[in-house]
Amino acid sequence: MVAQEFTVDLNKPLVFQVGHLGEDYEEWVHQPIVSKEGPRFFESNFWEFLTRTVWWAIPTIWLPVVCWCISMSVRMGQTIPEVVLMVAFGIFVWTLMEYTLHRFLFHIKTKSYWGNTLHYLLHGCHHKHPMDGLRLVFPPAATAVLCFPFWNLLKLFSTPTTTPSLFGGGLLGYVMYDVTHYYLHHGQPSREVPKSLKRYHLNHHFRIQNKGFGITSSLWDRVFGTLPQSKAAENKK
Numbered sequence: 001m002v003a004q005e006f007t008v009d010l011n012k013p014l015v016f017q018v019g020h021l022g023e024d025y026e027e028w029v030h031q032p033i034v035s036k037e038g039p040r041f042f043e044s045n046f047w048e049f050l051t052r053t054v055w056w057a058i059p060t061i062w063l064p065v066v067c068w069c070i071s072m073s074v075r076m077g078q079t080i081p082e083v084v085l086m087v088a089f090g091i092f093v094w095t096l097m098e099y100t101l102h103r104f105l106f107h108i109k110t111k112s113y114w115g116n117t118l119h120y121l122l123h124g125c126h127h128k129h130p131m132d133g134l135r136l137v138f139p140p141a142a143t144a145v146l147c148f149p150f151w152n153l154l155k156l157f158s159t160p161t162t163t164p165s166l167f168g169g170g171l172l173g174y175v176m177y178d179v180t181h182y183y184l185h186h187g188q189p190s191r192e193v194p195k196s197l198k199r200y201h202l203n204h205h206f207r208i209q210n211k212g213f214g215i216t217s218s219l220w221d222r223v224f225g226t227l228p229q230s231k232a233a234e235n236k237k
Helices: 020-028 043-048 057-075 080-105 111-130 139-159 164-184 191-204 217-224 231-236
Strands: none
Touching: 020 217, 057 139, 057 164, 080 111, 080 139, 080 164, 080 217, 139 164, 164 191
């Protein structure tokens, strides 16, 4: 009963409030507030700082790492065609990870206090405040922590010479994803392909939030049957 009566105060730090919503969290978080100014997350200025990231920090920080990984494979004896193939495969694998994480982790349903709190930090905040430009890309500190298990996982399935180029390709795919994601929210595309991708993603935020999980493309939505129908198709039913 307490959870049902709880009201989030948007003028106070949100992170430790949303857990009290209980089962009402799912409905609340999918009612977007369209504002370029995001809410405050924490009382602490330090933790608040870690939640805010300018979009250009992503390519600035991670593209040099991508180049270093690729050069590492070259120095270990891989030919340029082999490196290109591994990087392309790494990007391809990232697109599947992008879809899988978005669908099964970022859109997991929660109702417990800590479940709601963690989900809000991970992705719920983006659906509640989709135009918050400082919380659209993944914080570099969190990415750096996640890089270690992914690197070690790749080592189990690849050779010592291919691991760096595969990892570099996956990391490049991530950079492309995060920059594309920011552009889809704040860019004004004039060409049909990016315009279509922008419509596709904003449709996920404002119309059908349980479909359209791809960001950089709709490939895996088509493969796994989560491609949303167009308004015209829905109107014909």
